[in-house]
Amino acid sequence: MPIQNLYLAIIALPLIGFFINALLGKKMSKNLVGILASLMVFVPFVIILSAFSDLVNGGEPIHFQLFNWFTVAHYSVDFGIQIDQLSVIMVMLITGVGFLIHVYSIAYMKEDENYSRYFSYLNLFIFFMLILVMSDNYLGMFIGWEGVGLASYLLIGFWFKNDEYNNAAKKAFIMNRVGDLGFLVGMFFLFYYTGSLEYSKVNEALQLGAMIPALAFATSILLFLGATGKSAQIPLFTWLPDAMAGPTPVSALIHAATMVTAGVYMVFRSNLLFSLAPQTLEIIAIVGAATALYAAAVGLAQNDIKKVLAYSTVSQLGLMFLALGVGAYSTALFHVLTHAFFKALLFLGSGSVIHAVGGDQDIRRMGGLKKYMPITFITFLIGSLAISGVPPFSGFFSKDEILAMAFQKNIALWAVGVGASMMTAFYMFRVVFLTFFGEFRGTEEQKNQLHESPALMNFPLIVLAILATLGGFIGIPHIFNAPHLLNEFLAPITIAVGVAPEHLSATTEYILIAIVIGGALISIGIAYVMYISKRNVPGKDASYTGVTKWANNKFYVDEFYDAIIVRPVQWTSDFLFKAVDKVLIDGVVNTTGRISLLTGDIVRSIQTGQTAFYILAMVLSVCFILGYFLIGIK
Amino acid sequence: MGTIIITTVLGLLGMVMDILNLRRAIVIISSLVLIGLSVFNVVSYWGINASFYSGMIVLDNFTVAFSSLLLLISGLLIFLSNQFFKREEEKISDYVALFVFALVGALLMISFGNLATLFIGIEILSVSLYVLAASNRKSLASNEAGMKYFLMGAFITGFLLLGITLIYGVTGSFDIYEIQNALVLGQSTPLVMIGVVLLVVAMLFKASVAPFHFWAPDVYTGSPTLVTAFMSTVAKVAAFGAMYKLFSIALISKIIEVEPLLVLFVIMTFFIANFSALKQTSVKRILAFSGVSHAGFLLLAIISSNFGSAGNLFYYAAAYAIANVIAFTVVIYVSHVKANDHLDSFKGLLYARPGLAIAMIISLFSLAGIPPLAGFVGKFLVLMATIKAQYTYVAIIAIITSIVSIYYYFKIIISMTHRVEDSTAFVRPPTVYTVITWIGVILLLVLGFVPKYFVGLF
Amino acid sequence: MNIEILSGVSIQHYLWLSAILFVIGVFGVLSRRNAIIIFMSVELMLNAVNLLLVAFSKMHADTSGQVFVFFSMSVAAAEVAVGLAILVMLFRNMKTVDIEVLSKIKE
Amino acid sequence: MGITEIIFYILAFVGIVSAIVTVTARNPIYSILSLVICFFTISSHYVLMNAQFLAMVNIIVYAGAIIVLFLFVVMMMNLNELPEMSKGLIWKLAAAVGAGGLLLVMVASLKVSNELVQAQPDNSVGMIHALGRVLMGEFIVPFIMTSILLNSAMIGAVLLTKRENKFQKHHI
């Protein structure tokens, strides 16, 4: 079946790229490595475009099985590929943005000695990510799910000589594993109650009522736990800011555009299940809103350009989950797309900046860069506008849709969302103003080296800037009477929603839009006043006080986790080893031995060596025996 | 019967050869004759169930098998005496004669058909062993061992004699079959039981079953090692053979009443012997206590067969005796080159003399009951019979104390595995040591692998 | 009940007498330290038993009991010979016949 | 009370007393001498029971050989001049308890002896003629083996006591 092989190639090519680069990369020229790796992502992109066009033109989703993974009793899991509307969008996103980031990396990583390893990891990541979105069952998704975790681990800890980076990588992996536990157990529920893990069969069974609401709640909450890990939601978000230890393109690809949105994908994929459990949705909405607000608040006081972006990512992911929580699955995906464009753009832009200043990431030591690197400046500005929700940039559309949906559900959620996006606008422009305006505040040495990035790096910036600008038009609010292309395309997947939500009245909608835009502009204005007009530059970390200090220190969540989880675990481990294992359990064993030896000492002391004693003992024994018989016989 | 005569003549011949100045040949001729005799014995007397000389000697398969075992083991041990008594060559014929006479006593003990034969057999064996135990005249330990053994042995002879007398008083005969008949018909009055008990006690003493075992560790420790080897193999096997014959024929109707006590003694033996051995530092003494603990198993083999079958007893005895021959051979070698048998003297043996050390390890494994060696099969059979006889708790005690026993057997093994700086003390052992140990090892393996040819013969 | 083996003397008498002599022998073995005396006590025990054997032999009107006494005597003789030899040797080495010195090997 | 009975009691009394003296006398010589007396009473019992040959042998073997041997050893080693070694009170008590216990159980057991049956008295029993027949007929094997026993004892005695001047290696 050649057509299947073609789709198989989507997955296979990145894997092949991984193997070639991993095994032979050292011997190949750097350019070859980069080009090969990029091609291995680009070709799938082209293939998926054809699938996309098929689907757009009303073609059937592609679904086929490769082979049986395992079958035990009536439980069976196959390796299956499913390319439907949802997958196709995700694959396009992954391969498309992935390709751009590969290209960007060719230039960005030029100097690194482990160039080929880097690209092999990237390809590996793409491979797993594609498995994640193309599998036709949960276990397949889980393969990708864990696989991207692995790739993320490898890439965060790419510079493994630095132990801080390693810690960050380890933290990311372990936190993800906490989520994976939820995913795994959630799968058990699905497997047991629906008898399968294949999406279509699961949905079929769910529609037939395979799960009572309580079960659906348990299952969905467990799956959501998985999603919080991968998508950095409260309470499992702390790894993402630390994950910025990896090379910047990695942050763009994995920790902004693709991997972290896997949680959204998963919830979307399981929308039927989640719709069966309204309580879970409420929890998701609340968690999403809280995450959005919290991360935005932390973002206000960060001075590391990548950290700011990281927190903004967490915050945006929170918004996506807010959308999921209010049942607006396709809206969440819409934001995934736009976010991928502008956040990848921002990260790559920041990478460009970091590249220019020689690796420094602190915005307090930047400034005035717009004249040195205009392309970066413009694209970064576009990204910032998009994330701030300024029309007509893409972020506006998706964010507006989310907020409208939230408003419909619960005004408090909406308010939180608005608050978060206002903060977002503020801190993004704080970054823009501090980085690109004013005078350069770094060292002379750095100043002399400031330069615009090479074309290979600018090309992705430009492409992404275009996407960030125009991407929003695939989902135009209904009040403008244009078709919402995305929603229509995704309609077959969102079986769960059943009845489309009622649209808000036009007036309300206009008011909401106005508030969002107004809020964004106000925030930008404040930032302008603070950082351009007053030329404020944030001081040293130590100088912070009050709320700012708390925000700068991420409200001490890491410390909190350290105190209530990490330390107790370590302490308990020591205790178990030293007290329970060595003293108690082994002590019992050793004491048995010692008691035996002691008994030996006592017993052998009756061997006194004195003949008279021996004879006496024998005589007494004989007396005893005879006495026994006398008593027994009479 | 021919076997006993030939053995007796062999002993006398040895003394004659001494006169004829053929000392060097005595040892070799004696042991070869004995080993040959063990084969001859089986070939010519197997399947004969008969009594000789007015029932003084009773031959059956059981007797033949035990005789051959005793002959074989004695043959192997006497082989060593050439080396062992090297410094006293002029007395070698005396030693060998004493060994052979002791063997005659042992043979009488298991072929008796009359208590007189048993009594004389026991005394021949004992008297020879008293002398042999004390035979290292300059060693205080040997003196002490000989004296202790003699005192207690003579004392127990009184009990034995009293027991025989009382049985005679009740039954009017010394013939085991007549006693059997008389006792089956008679009641278990105190007079009968006191006779039975005293006989049993005397046999338990010879077999070193607790609480009549006290002599064994001390005497084994003090005696010259070759004598210890002889005592712990030939004497013990003979004692158990005699005990079985006595219990299963003469006392069969009354021994059932002693059975609870015997079980108690078995348990005591396991407990005392195994725990006492734990902290010993002399290898000989460890083996002495091990011998006592195996006496428990041997007695258990007799009890668990309901005094009706000696298959397990023979198998166990053979496994035990052969393993002991190997172990003592190595101990003799080591105490020869190191002048003592302390555990520390064994350090480095594995690296210096791997052949001997491996044989020793195998024999200790067999004693510890680790498959697939004969010792394991023996324990397996005995435990099986024990549980079949509804003595599950005894089996469990046996198992638990066996676990304890592993500790002291392994103390020896571990000692041998120490690496030492200077292993020159371990001079090349005479070939005969190596040959004997490996003959033993092969026997152990054969017994272990194809037990079906040795178990259930009678 | 009373089996008279002699006129007026029953087997019971001899049982008692032998028992008493035997136990005196046992007591001697237990209570003395001098090896010679212990030997003699053992001889006493053996003789007590011999007496009983003869009495039984008389009772059963059976010669074999008396024959057994022969064996018993020769055993006693042999034991004494060996025992005294050991004793002499011990005495040469230790200059004593106190059996309490024989407790070097213990535990 | 017949004459036999009276003789029995006298002999028994003398025997027991001399036995007690044997095991309690301080001086070994006294012990030996009283042991001789004891043996004589036993021999007398044998005569009483019509076992004249045995009585004779008893005197020859015990009084004649064994006791002389004892005496010889005691004299040779001057054992009677050795400082008295006496056991502690506790030991003596223990010995008494042990022996007493044994006596108790034996007496208790021997008290009832109704299972003993008397055969038709036969005066030839104990006569040398009958004895010889049985000894050389039925009991020939143990009889011959007794020679081995004595042989062993002989070798043993020689082996152990023969003095030699040569250096001897210690065996362990």
Place this chain on the structure above:
Amino acid sequence: MIVLILLILPFIGAILSALAGNKAANKIALLSTVSTLLLTAKTYYDFTTGSTTSLDYSTQWLLEPNVTFSLTIDGLTMVMLILTNLLVPIIVLSGLGAVVQNSRAFYALILVMQGALNGVFMASDGFAFYVFWELALIPIYFIALLWGAENSRKVTLKFFIYTIAGSLFMLISFIILYMVTGDLRIENLTNLSITGIAQKIVFIGFFLAFAIKVPLIPFHTWQADTYTVAPTQGTMLLSGIMLKMGLYGFIRWMLPIMPFSVAEFTPIIMTLGVVGVIYGSWIAIQQNNIKRLFAYSSLAHVGLITAGIFSLNTMGLIGAVVQMFAHGVNVVGLFFAAEIIYRRTGTLDLNSLGGIRNVAPWFSTYFFILLLASVGLPLTNAFVGEFMLLFAVWQYNAILGIIAALTIIFAAIYLFRMFQRAMLGQTNTVTANFKDLTISEHLTFIPLVILVFVLGVYPMPIISLVEPVIKQIIQLASI
């Protein structure tokens, strides 16, 4: 007959390598193990193709008592044989790079061990099983004692006495079974009508033997010390194959024979298993000796397998077998990695290691792959088994299942911590001169890594081999 040859071949190899010189011993051992492997492959072929070759062997070993010596190969046995005979050549191969004193004895012992292990798995009557069970202990004891670390004597003695104590209780159980049936062949033991206290005694006897061997908490304290002092090949044998004996015993000799007691004790054993999972992993978190860390991790893994077995669920039992296989492969690989570190640096202390990845990329890669397999990453061999096991435990009791599933977090914590501290970061004086792998070391790792992926992606061969056996066992085990 092929069964008998398969049994004897390693012993012949042992004799040959004992007779060979110290230099040639390892080659002869390798040759022997490889030929055993080939024969196993042939047996596998016969087995799967249903060829008429008889896979049974039986002979009367004793007439009275009626004891036979029987060997049989069925699906479960086949899997265990493949595991054993696949890993032993690798273990032998792993020693090629190291200098072993008295290597002929060393390799002879390894081969004896292999023979005994094959015997344990093939035995189809209680006596043969017991004999091989004990026999397997001896070579490993000596390997650990003679080629182990300085303080090996005490530790190995404890190990030996501990394990043999367990097996002796099993002997009692077998004897009691014999009293009931008059026979020890497994097919006659399964439909027993023994109940009540007798079944409990039998059960406890078996349980002690297996639980100590596995080891199941709280019978595990011999394990970490023994693993640490034993030479690495010994540790590989111990952890890779030998502890599977206990698990195999659970499946083969406990479930079908004592269904009532199993049902009665299942809650306890399941709890012990799951507690073991948490306990082992938890302790592993703070361990600084690599081997000790692996030992505790092994404790966790086998706890899970035990729990899976006693869930009495097809999924659980098959998962257990799959996981046994996977664990064998992974743990051998991990210990080999530890061995390489030890060979080159002379230490296994995490505090003094670090930065090895800078200097030994190949080694790091293999190590990392095996580590991932041990963590249970999907597409590696351990994942499928772990998934099935957790699923089965979860089916038995959801709470236990969730607790057991914590292992996926813990495993990541301790293994990644270990990897980071040993392999990542800057090199130091200890690790600066760390040489990357030699050819023979490559050859050792490669098959393991291949197995990791092959079984991860396609575990069906194992599953289809054991499924009929497992179904039968479950049928017998369900009351």
